[in-house]
Amino acid sequence: MNxxxxxxxxxxxxxxxxxxxxxxxxxxxxxxxxALNQLLGWNLVKTDDFKINHPKLKxxxxxxxxxxxxxxxxxxxxxxxxxxKGFLLPDFKNIDYILKVSxxxxxxxxxxxxxxIKKINIVITAFSIENLNSKLFNMFIF
Numbered sequence: 382m383n384x385x386x387x388x389x390x391x392x393x394x395x396x397x398x399x400x401x402x403x404x405x406x407x408x409x410x411x412x413x414x415x416a417l418n419q420l421l422g423w424n425l426v427k428t429d430d431f432k433i434n435h436p437k438l439k440x441x442x443x444x445x446x447x448x449x450x451x452x453x454x455x456x457x458x459x460x461x462x463x464x465x466k467g468f469l470l471p472d473f474k475n476i477d478y479i480l481k482v483s484x485x486x487x488x489x490x491x492x493x494x495x496x497x498i499k500k501i502n503i504v505i506t507a508f509s510i511e512n513l514n515s516k517l518f519n520m521f522i523f
Contacts, residue, residue, distance in 0.1 A: 399483040400491045401510040403462075403476035408503045413478055414447045414459055416501045421494070423457060425449045431460050435467070442466045456483040473510065480507075 430443035
């Protein structure tokens, strides 16, 4: 007896607990963090590297990371998109850094941050990263 199986796919839906901004720049991470601090009044400081287990290489891969938490409950993480072993977001090889803005319930307009980042003379461009697949999205939940 051949039974047909009906498969139900649930749409991936999340409540936007954070935003991701892609930043393209040829400068080192410490220069970008310094420029963001100067322009936006932040205090990004170097933290432990962002670590993931690379699924294909079967090794832990480290990405440089900086962090700042403001008085409004927002957290900012500047994460390098490149390491010696490859890209954190391989579909975005054109960006050098990812800025994660967490707790944006207290923040209404991510576009203001993007427009300000674009004003930095060592930044080529900045844009919102959207529509990540669930596996990549979950990687940024920390």
